[in-house]
Amino acid sequence: GAGVSQSPSNKVTEKGKDVELRCDPISGHTALYWYRQSLGQGLEFLIYFQGNSAPDKSGLPSDRFSAERTGGSVSTLTIQRTQQEDSAVYLCASRFQAGTSTDTQYFGPGTRLTVL
């Protein structure tokens, strides 16, 4: 009965390297969200997956950011050519019921990314 899990918990990388962050949603949850939490910008929406529909990528800050969700379950957020301003906590959330906002988003513990 695990909740949302994310890995790694912490990631330190050098500027210019690519990183991948992983999210395992709660089993059976059809919707998955990525958010970014940084000191300067607060909590920002990045991307939203709902079932087999095309993802809502409207929050991705640049084309260096991409995400995929395989088999309607696990999601990977990829940041290419990381910059220091990418340093933040990346939070993943999942939600059960499709097509309605009545269900709560449940969050994972986040991945703290530090770009040196």
Next chain:
Amino acid sequence: AQTVTQSQPEMSVQEAETVTLSCTYDTSESDYYLFWYKQPPSRQMILVIRQEAYKQQNATENRFSVNFQKAAKSFSLKISDSQLGDAAMYFCAVIQGAQKLVFGQGTRLTINP
């Protein structure tokens, strides 16, 4: 666009006393949902309480209750009998449809023993 404002960056309260955290929001929608999330140092965002905008009755969860004023677009959180474990960042958020949560900037709550 939806916006959420938390005007209190920091609050403190004595253990066992009551504290109220403020939140105002702006949305053009008539059907939406409001949430308070708690984020302790562990980083995990934990749902505290939620309110459906179409419900007039204020939501209550044990020691936590809200004062929802729809016309004023206000959604404050009251914590009664504050406990040391309540210390955390508290975020107010609004959602409409199945899309993204829009968060306020957060209020850091300190509990004084």
